[in-house]
Amino acid sequence: MAKICEGHLIGTGKVFGIVVSRFNELIGRKLLEGSIDCLIRHGVRNDDIFVFWTPGAYEIPITAMRLARSGKYHAVICLGAIIRGETPHYEYVASESAKGVAEVGLSTGVPTIYGIIVTETLEHAIDRAGARDGNKGVEAALAAIELANLFESMGKQ
Numbered sequence: 001m002a003k004i005c006e007g008h009l010i011g012t013g014k015v016f017g018i019v020v021s022r023f024n025e026l027i028g029r030k031l032l033e034g035s036i037d038c039l040i041r042h043g044v045r046n047d048d049i050f051v052f053w054t055p056g057a058y059e060i061p062i063t064a065m066r067l068a069r070s071g072k073y074h075a076v077i078c079l080g081a082i083i084r085g086e087t088p089h090y091e092y093v094a095s096e097s098a099k100g101v102a103e104v105g106l107s108t109g110v111p112t113i114y115g116i117i118v119t120e121t122l123e124h125a126i127d128r129a130g131a132r133d134g135n136k137g138v139e140a141a142l143a144a145i146e147l148a149n150l151f152e153s154m155g156k157q
């Protein structure tokens, strides 16, 4: 019989750090609201949620790295919005923030969740921050709870 390890969606007793960028703040706030609401509804205490604002998505990984290295958090959730502008700048920000968030998780072993939306237009970003296409902040919070529990159930494996 296969031994199956999976993370449940109960957040009781877990501590989460959320890093959110102020650039495109309207969207960031909606993602943050979605994440916090989801964590609370899954049993996480308000006092166990710590929010850190960065200027932009580019600064999210270095901030998440500090949180992950601190050993205080069961998972770190990264939230932000990168929307195509007039210049290619946005492409660098998008690729560096994605690579950086992955690097934080891989190098620290702390679940580090990518909840940064990358879109062509503001309208698409709004759709993914609580309008037509759900809320990416909620998805990120669910992934954080699941991985925190999965890693706990894996123990020292």
Ligand code: INI
Pocket (backbone or CB within 6 Å): 021, 023, 024, 055, 056, 057, 058, 059, 080, 081, 082, 083, 084, 085, 089, 090, 093
């Ligand atoms: N930061 C974002 O979070 N989203 C964007 O869409 C964006 N664009 O398009 O430029 C953006 N740029 C700022 C960047 O994240 C840094 O804060 C800035 O370059 C200073 O390092």
